[in-house]
Amino acid sequence: MMDLVALRSLIAVEVHGTVAAAAAAGGYTPSAVSQQIKRLEKALGTVLLERVGRGVVLTGEGRNLVRHGHGILRQVEAATAGLGGDRGEPVGPLQVVAFSTAVRGLVAPLLADLARTSPDLVPEVFEQEPREAVETVATGQADVGLVHHWVGVPLHSPDFVARQLVGFDTADLLVHAGHPLARAGRVTPADLVDEPWASTPVGTICHGWFLYMFAGFARPPRVRFWFSEFASQVQLVAQGQAVALVPRLGRGALPPEVVAVEVSGPVPTRVIELIWRDSMSASPAVRHVLDRCSALFAPMSETGSGLVTAG
Secondary structure (H helix, E strand, O other): OOOHHHHHHHHHHHHHOOHHHHHHHHOOOHHHHHHHHHHHHHHHOOOOEEEEOOEEEEOHHHHHHHHHHHHHHHHHHHHHOOOOHHHOOOOEEEEEEEOHHHHHHHHHHHHHHHHHHOOOEEEEEEEOOHHHHHHHHHOOOOOEEEEEEEOOOOOOOOOOEEEEEEEEEEEEEEEEOOOHHHHOOEEOHHHOOOOEEEEOOOOOHHHHHHHHHOOOOOOOOEEEEEOOOHHHHHHHHHOOOOEEEEEOOOOOOOOOOEEEEEEOOOOOEEEEEEEEEHHHOOOHHHHHHHHHHHHHEEOOOOOOOOOEEOO
16 A cells, blocks of 8 residues: 555655755754655565765656656545545545735634634634645645635646635735825826835735736836845834735734825725635534634725625
8 A cells, every 4th residue: 555644745845845944844854855765665676766966856757656646646536535525524634735825814813713613622823825735735735725826817727736716815005104195095007117116025926916006117117125025124114114005814013103085996905815726625613614704804995995794
């Protein structure tokens, strides 16, 4: 019988690139992962990893096993996820990945609710950007993910990754209270081309929206400051050094020196979704998390008033 734990570790090596990274993602030591794969090699009578320099790469047999292994693991999950039927209770560990503002604005209240409604469920939460979260969930390294993408900038995922809408989130232009635009009721991208900007780094989803918003202009705005943390961007705005586009979810109270101004043409809107492997759809733990999210978080209004808790 194939060792499914070892198969998952082999897949993790292929996904993360090194034994050490695969071990960290799975909660093992590197030596434990190496031993798992060696036992799998012995059971199958073939070499799955070979050393190249100081690292390892999958052999042709290893890549072939990984290619089939994803489907094998999903089939096993689908066969076992719903054992117990409707009587199944959400118990045991549940790995969740979520982007940073969701951790503050959504995951924190969700964890409090889960502690009350399913005390035997033990969620573990890791912060990850949406593209990483899709890969982590798709490869079985996490059970559920909270992700976002901007309207007009899709987030791609494999067909076997299911999605459920949580709600919508709007971003506002943040400017210093003394800035001329602070008195504007609403601004458009045309008003913002000549401003000095703070932005998330190139390659992030939020920077992708920034490019999308100014795609029709002869030249892009001037970005002088690159910060992953929105809190850092807020402080830069408070000092009058830049403007920034910051989502409302998880933003918290703004300093008195910072004013939020609505943006239109287009309105910067994020779609917030839960993702999971469809092979886990019958899992009591996954079903409970989906149900509690539906109960806790009402969709945002069309006016973009922000994610609100139900009740």
